[in-house]
Each structure stands twice: as structure tokens, then as C-alpha cells.
Amino acid sequence: MQVVDIAPRTEGDQRSRFRPSRAAHSVWVLGEFVRQLIQFKPQIVHCSTSYRWGLARDLPMALLAKASGAKTILHTHGGDFHRFLERLSEPLLSLVVESLRLLDCIVVLTYEVKTALENEYCLANVMCIPNFIDTSRFEPEMVKNGKKIAHKDDLEAVFIGWMIEAKGIFDAVRVLARVPGWNVTFVGPKPNDDTEYRLMALARELNVATRMTVLSAVPRADIPAILHRADLFLLPSHREGFPISVLEAMAAGVPVVATDVGAVREMIIHDVTGFVVPLGNLDKMADAIQVLVKDPVLRSKFKKEALKLVKDKYDRSLVTTTIGDLWSRLAGS
Incomplete structure (x- = not known):
């Protein structure tokens, strides 16, 4: 069988919008x-x-x-x-x-x-x-520098995706202010606007700037190590298609809290491999995170079930x- 691939390759801002160049x-x-x-x-x-x-x-x-x-x-x-x-x-x-x-x-x-x-x-x-995804990339023995790095005893959450408002990053900061005992790291490419400035301004206003870190986009090869340092994956998006980041988090054994958008409700089995919360309901998101912060046994259960699901269905x-x-x-x- 001969396969010919002519898919267009584009760089830069991948948000869905019409552009004359595209x-x-x-x-x-x-x-x-x-x-x-x-x-x-x-x-x-x-x-x-x-x-x-x-x-x-x-x-x-x-x-x-x-x-x-x-x-x-x-x-x-x-x-x-x-x-x-x-x-x-x-x-x-x-x-x-x-x-x-x-x-x-x-x-x-x-x-x-x-x-x-x-x-x-x-x-x-x-x-x-x-x-x-290739689940083997996320096996512990395949990951370098994956040892957990924590702020004291706090739970470490990570968001991986475009740093745009539609990904719910401002909601994540608001929830961070509602629930103590956890920190969040944002990882992903940034648009050429004032999004990061406004995000940090909100964090300072809510007194949570010291509990969050914003990183630029990282090579795909580094994603497994970043996930293995996390206790929780957060995806508070306002819209999604089929977010690969959710599969990657599950393959790394990281419980997921995500909004009910796109394919998320089929990717995550609610209360089995993670929590799916209604879009825009910050109270429900805060409750889900608080449960995971306080219950390491539940986090361990979610990890086991998520690993099984991703290997059985999405490998x-x-x-x-x-x-x-x-x-x-x-x-x-």
C-alpha cells in the first residue's frame, strides 16, 4: 500500500477563524x-x-x-x-x-x-x-525528570493547551482562589495579545499569583515529564473538539477535571476516571478539585481506571x- 500525504502544514495561531492567507x-x-x-x-x-x-x-x-x-x-x-x-x-x-x-x-x-x-x-x-495516542510514551520508565516537584504539600495541577480565553484559563484562576491546597501550572503557546497580562492581573487581584506558574509552549517530547509531575489535569475549556491532552493526562495516570464540552463526556467516565463539570459552573469545578485535594485514595482510583481506559480504547x-x-x-x- 502506498500512502500519499498532502495535508497542509500551518504554523502559528491555530485558533479556528477565517484568514485570507489560509x-x-x-x-x-x-x-x-x-x-x-x-x-x-x-x-x-x-x-x-x-x-x-x-x-x-x-x-x-x-x-x-x-x-x-x-x-x-x-x-x-x-x-x-x-x-x-x-x-x-x-x-x-x-x-x-x-x-x-x-x-x-x-x-x-x-x-x-x-x-x-x-x-x-x-x-x-x-x-x-x-x-x-501512543500510550507507551507515558510509561514511567520512558519518562525522564518526571519526579514530582511540589510546593510544600500542596497538590499540583497542570493545564496544557493554547493560552486563550476560550480554554477557560481565567476560570481556572478564579477556581484557584476558591479552593486552598493546590497550585496550577499553565503550559502552552500564547497569542500575540494581552491575555497573559490580564491573567496575571486577575491572579494578583485574587491573591493567588504565587500559586500559579505560566510557561511557554514546550516540545512535545517534554509533555510526559510535565504530566508525571502533576497530581491533577485541569481543562476548563469553553469549547473543545477531541482534546488529545485529556488522553495524554490519563496515560500518565493523572486524574482529569474538565468541562462538559466537545467529546469530553465520552473521553472521561465521570466519577470513575475523573470529573466532568458543567460549562460555566465554577462551584462544581471547585467542588471537584476540592474532593481530589482532600482524597488521595480517590486520586489513586482515578489513576488506575484512567490508565486502563486509555490503553483499552485510545492506544x-x-x-x-x-x-x-x-x-x-x-x-x-
Whole structure:
């Protein structure tokens, strides 16, 4: 099997928004895709899309592949594709749904999305395949400098992600002020605005600046060690797709407290591998963190169950085998 990858690679701010530069690049990608179709005449085309603006490029690519005679898969990377469809105007929604119906397979990340597409739009070509990680990277023996570094006896929490307001970082600081006995480290790339300044100003106003640390983006290779130094992973996002950071935290044996957005409710088994709290409910988030601060036995239980879940369901070897089986089935049909 020959695999040709022409996925666009972009640097910098990855927030979902329209930009003329991205639109121009998408036109180039579309032209390159047509050239590859003509040159390689593939039997299977697997198109990944983040939908939203990306779908305007990726769905036509999938339809072109189908028209060329290839078996075609559209792989949606996000936990709320059905919500995206709900926001489309009626003419555009009909066009998108009928286009999806022409494809051989639509891959979604959660069973909630699969059920919605089947029941609300009568799509029969939907398959659920979650995102995955290489769990072996997070085994203790594979991690260097992973020894816990704590402020006295306080619990150490970590947030890993874009340092933007939509990730709930200001909510994290407000909750930090409500619950004693823990500290938080923010790790991730920062936008070119005043977000960090406002975050630190809020921390000083709430008298928690000494209990938080803000780090810049770190190499992916350093993430396992950072997680192994933590007792808790915090993801207070206002919106998410399928956050890989949650899988990485579970693979490192770190209990997760996250808001109920995107695919989070399927990734975390509430009160078994972590806590899922309602979006915007800081009281519930504070309660969840306070429980974990006070109960090391529960943290140990969550760690054990999270490790089992991520290895049984989200390990790279399992998910890539499923994708390979899908390719083989389509190639033989």
C-alpha cells in the first residue's frame, strides 16, 4: 500500500477563524490534490477535516476523489460535528448532507455524533473511530525528570493547551482562589495579545499569583515529564473538539477535571476516571478539585481506571488497526 500525504502544514495561531492567507493556501492545496489524483489514481482517499472553514476545502476534495472513482472517507476531527451542522442555513445544510451521503464513509470521533448523524440526517455511512495516542510514551520508565516537584504539600495541577480565553484559563484562576491546597501550572503557546497580562492581573487581584506558574509552549517530547509531575489535569475549556491532552493526562495516570464540552463526556467516565463539570459552573469545578485535594485514595482510583481506559480504547495500535481494517474493507468492496 502506498500512502500519499498532502495535508497542509500551518504554523502559528491555530485558533479556528477565517484568514485570507489560509483561504489562499486552501486553493493551492485543492490544486495540488487534483494533481495527485491524476498522477497516482488512488484506490482510497482518506480526507481529514476540522470542519468549519476547513470543510469548505475538504468536502469538495472528497467529492472530487469520489468522482475520480476512488473509495472516499471524510474523517471529521472534532467532537461536535452535529452541532456545526445545526448552525448551517437550510440550503447549505441540505447541500452538505447530500454531499456527505455520496461518500463511502464518514468517520466521526464520538458515538454521540454518530447517533446524531444517523438519526437526524439519515446517514448510513457513519463510523466512530476516536483519536489516539501512543500510550507507551507515558510509561514511567520512558519518562525522564518526571519526579514530582511540589510546593510544600500542596497538590499540583497542570493545564496544557493554547493560552486563550476560550480554554477557560481565567476560570481556572478564579477556581484557584476558591479552593486552598493546590497550585496550577499553565503550559502552552500564547497569542500575540494581552491575555497573559490580564491573567496575571486577575491572579494578583485574587491573591493567588504565587500559586500559579505560566510557561511557554514546550516540545512535545517534554509533555510526559510535565504530566508525571502533576497530581491533577485541569481543562476548563469553553469549547473543545477531541482534546488529545485529556488522553495524554490519563496515560500518565493523572486524574482529569474538565468541562462538559466537545467529546469530553465520552473521553472521561465521570466519577470513575475523573470529573466532568458543567460549562460555566465554577462551584462544581471547585467542588471537584476540592474532593481530589482532600482524597488521595480517590486520586489513586482515578489513576488506575484512567490508565486502563486509555490503553483499552485510545492506544495508537488499536485505533490504527481499525483504520487499516476500514481501508481493507473499502479496497475489497
